[in-house]
Amino acid sequence: MKIQIAKNRSLQDMVRHIPFQQVADAVTKACLEAATHLPKDVLDGIKKAMDNETDELGRDFLAQYLKNAKIAEETGLPLCQDTGFAVFFVEMGSMVVIDGGTVSEAITAGTERGYELGFLRKSIVDDPVFKRVNTRTNTPPIIHLTQVPGDRLSVILAPKGGGSENMSSLKMLTPAAGRQGVIDFVVESVIKAGGNPCPPTVVGVGIGGTFEKAAFLAKKALIRPMGEASPDPEYAEMEREILARINASGVGPQGLGGDTTSFAVHIEHFPCHIASLPVAVNLNCHAARHAGFEL
């Protein structure tokens, strides 16, 4: 019966129209929320680390992060002055139409307004090599758009600071390197980063695909709720092993010593070429900000 009804409906009836401004406004709100509000999974992670941290200075830094989150919440000041590159993960239902522009235009407009309204820092320069002139709008944003079935629009914003982003690394391993090669590369990358990415970090790891796919997966791994294990038991075991080795290094909060160098390791994987084993590492600072909405 239901199938019959669906067949009788015209395509026009099934399409869902979302006004441009509604998308832009939701993006603006997400920019403000992400900059000033530390998500519960991150707060819980910091509290748990405080219970386990044996280094006195390390514990003091963790306590400062909690105090900082409280001040940001109360004053509306951003958690960190580096309010980041605005990175969006967008899943757009195939039946969704944005009235008045493209989804990318709506996100860009919402980002510009959010960074202005919230007194957030504009950190983007146009032309990376020569002019390096600040665009003064914090745009363009980075938008990863995927089409999915249905009539919903789902958006996650993960503002990304430059200090942690600069500590990213990628290596095209050979298949012979295998599990151990992957683990060694990730551990070395995180230890080498030292205090630069504002540890404790969340370690995003992308394995497989091509050069750019591995990098994308590493970034996407960072938006998983902090500490949630990979659904694949073999990868979950790798996550635990890598985390234990990183935290045995003693780098610690702010790189000044301690037991907590990373809160979590998140691995995302994808099929890859018979010749390849790409591995990418992307780090998030302890202010692992994210906010999102569904329309």
Add this chain to the structure above:
Amino acid sequence: MAEVLKLHSPVSREDLKNLKAGDRVLLSGTIITGRDAAHKRLVAALDAGQNLPVELKGMIIYFVGPCPAPPGRPVGSAGPTTSYRMDAYSPRLLRECGLLGMIGKGDRNDEVIAAMKEAGAVYFAATGGAGALISQCIKHCEVAAFDDLGPEAIYRMEVEDMPLVVAIDAEGNDLYRR
């Protein structure tokens, strides 16, 4: 934990002599800020034999690009940026301009540490990612130079009890390399 020391900026070599890597410090007084683009211009001015737009003698420079000030506040969120990007410039400012302190986050290279030892300077770590908390210690903030650089301009700040850790002391002891 050891007691927290008080320090007032501008500083003298004498003030810094007794600070040891690992000491916790509360800093008050006048500091200036600067990050990548401002450092590049300062060193270009030295190369060209020009006077610098700010006095660095006895000064402490804070590597920061603050958020804009919301109404009723002197400055927005203002935590440290990663310091190694200034490694290419810091030795010149230490050796030629009398700079005595730097505030940032993360380790420094051998050349910076060598220049610090010659100058008797100290490198302090502020808490990265705690920009809202640090902002509470900044009582006044104004542009001192390079206004066109926006968040990368040089600001002059009055700070009160800004919490820092001595990361590298004037003898070159380095908390990052224990």
